[in-house]
Amino acid sequence: MNVLMFLGGVLFMVVVIAISIALHEVGHLIPAKKFGLRVPQYMIGFGKTIFSFKRGETEYGLKALPLGGYISMVGMYPPRPATEAGKQKKPGFFNKIFGQMVDDARSQANENVQSSDEGRLFYQLPIYKRVIIMLGGPFVNLLLGFLLIGVVITGFGVPTTTTTVSEVYQCIASAENADATECTAKDTEAPAYAAGLLPGDTITSVNGTAVAHDAWYELTGVIRDHPGQSIALTYTRGGVEQQTTLKPYLTERPVLDDQGYPVTDENGTMKTAQVGFVGMSSQVENIAQPVTEVPSVVGNQLLTIGNVILHLPQRMVDVAQAAFGTEERDPNGPVSIVGVGRIAGEINAHEGIAMGDKIASLLSLAGGLNLALFAFNLIPLLPLDGGHVIGALYEGVKRTVARIFGRKNVAPVDTIKLLPLTYVVAAAMLLMGGLLIYADIFKPISIF
Known part of the structure; x- marks a missing residue:
């Protein structure tokens, strides 16, 4: 029975993660469509497509590995400037090293652009619309965190x-x-x-x-x-x-x-x-606490999560020392999806915890996960949502300065030129994820 209860807790978190990410993408999808942006795909998961259907301009589908998701939006990056395309200028150091990589990525990102999309491409939207689209996903996770934690403290109590x-x-x-x-x-x-x-x-x-x-x-x-x-x-x-x-x-x-x-x-x-x-x-x-207590509880959790993110390099060093040494894991430190699932399984399988307390703990864990997704996606680095928001805001500042000095024809900020940095960030995320998964398997956080 304990094994079944453990697996039940793990399955619960798998479903929560899948739903949270799916709704995160809905947070991007709804404002994108509202602002007239064409969205060719909304997919849950990665890998081979299990099934899909098309409604309007968008194909909706489920892929083999449902621990993730994405929407594709047309025109995320502006075309290469004509002066660069015609090679009228001597290529600089950046173009010599990364030019082909950036051009290939730009071509792949814009392969779905059609002539009818002119005027409704992502980079052509007003700054505030781009910011709203990119913040829509994290905002949904914040709402889910509020809702789940609110249910726990007002319904189950603290x-x-x-x-x-x-x-x-x-x-x-x-x-x-x-x-x-x-x-x-x-x-x-x-x-x-x-x-x-x-x-x-x-x-x-x-x-x-x-x-x-x-x-x-x-x-x-x-x-x-x-x-x-x-x-x-x-x-x-x-x-x-x-x-x-x-x-x-x-x-x-x-x-x-x-x-x-x-x-x-x-x-x-x-x-x-x-x-x-x-x-x-x-x-x-x-x-049970009044509804007015929910913001302070959520705020304290966000401060804790923000502190972990702010000191993430040192936190990862601590995880590595614990994983490959004799130190104990910090119970307030970062964990992977595997670690979250393991904690949920241990809570659900623990015989000394009443069923109501188990449900409250699992809901609280799900709420904390969504708050972590909210905070993590706001990190101002590509490929995270915060990176796109910073790019749009920078363009807004650039255009404002140009208007003050009477300049016209300000080129859009070409965030795809940050692709090398994006690859570095993605590689760092994969490395951190791998370390956390290893630690969560072989040196898990002890909650009992």
Whole structure:
């Protein structure tokens, strides 16, 4: 059963990836058609065509390997300038080295251009239309990310530390008895145990001030700030409201941030402070969040993804060191499609996770994948969408400057001349993808 559940999680992510990429291409297709651009093909996958059909000017089809997709748009690149075609100028260094490569790529890209396409070629469209077409794909992934993550946090909820007590410690171990598993006469009785609190009790107010069910750190903040002072608690047990008092014990505990995570110094050492401690822990529950929380959650994820992309070279070095060395993989580092599928399979196969939590985790993983597709495609390098956007914006700046100085007949920006750099970027992407796949197979990220 575990194997079947694992395969089910992997299959889920394969379907999610295929749908996400298919809808990404729809994001390009719709504005392209809206602006009158002819789109000869919309294909899901690569390799041999399994089936296809034609509607209007576009052939729609499915190919053998459905982990990708593309649309072909006519006139992506302008024709070669007449002065170059007639070789009236002495070829420069670039043309000597890469001229034939660029000409071949230009011919292949424009082989579908027909005489009736004049005026509706991609490079002839206004700048803003080109930008909208190229941003349409990433925008769809952003919407999918918002939708999936929104469903998770508003429908399934977010794991939240609550004011319901999960465990009460009988004592605070002395320095001489720090490693013991049972309390001794030398140990100090824990304040929460002495106050009569039990697992399952839900604290509702502290010193007469009501605390929300998800305000555990607000409660513990009062406890930490009042060592040696009596604190009045109101709690419910079995639906009955009760009251008690406790006096926090002064002890050294980790310094926590606003989210309850330990704070470290510049050397990575955990900071500690003398604070109040009562010896109880919180029960974690999934609590649904309002829709207004979705943008902040998505924003935090995008910041994390952006940080990974910004430091991608160093991240890939770390992956290589982990893959071929003894270091552990960074759980917040980059992963390949294989890694995403493996994580989904492990989540789905884990017997200790409730079905609702599995569904929420898989949907959250799918949402994060779409946010990663959004961010990655905005990298301003060809062949990514961001590269085409930068090319169009550069042409817009070029035309604006020309108008200011009264210049006319400004030539379109010929981004195909960046083909050598495009090949370098594509090769780097293949190399990174291969390294990540190797690492995800032989040194996968451990999530449990």
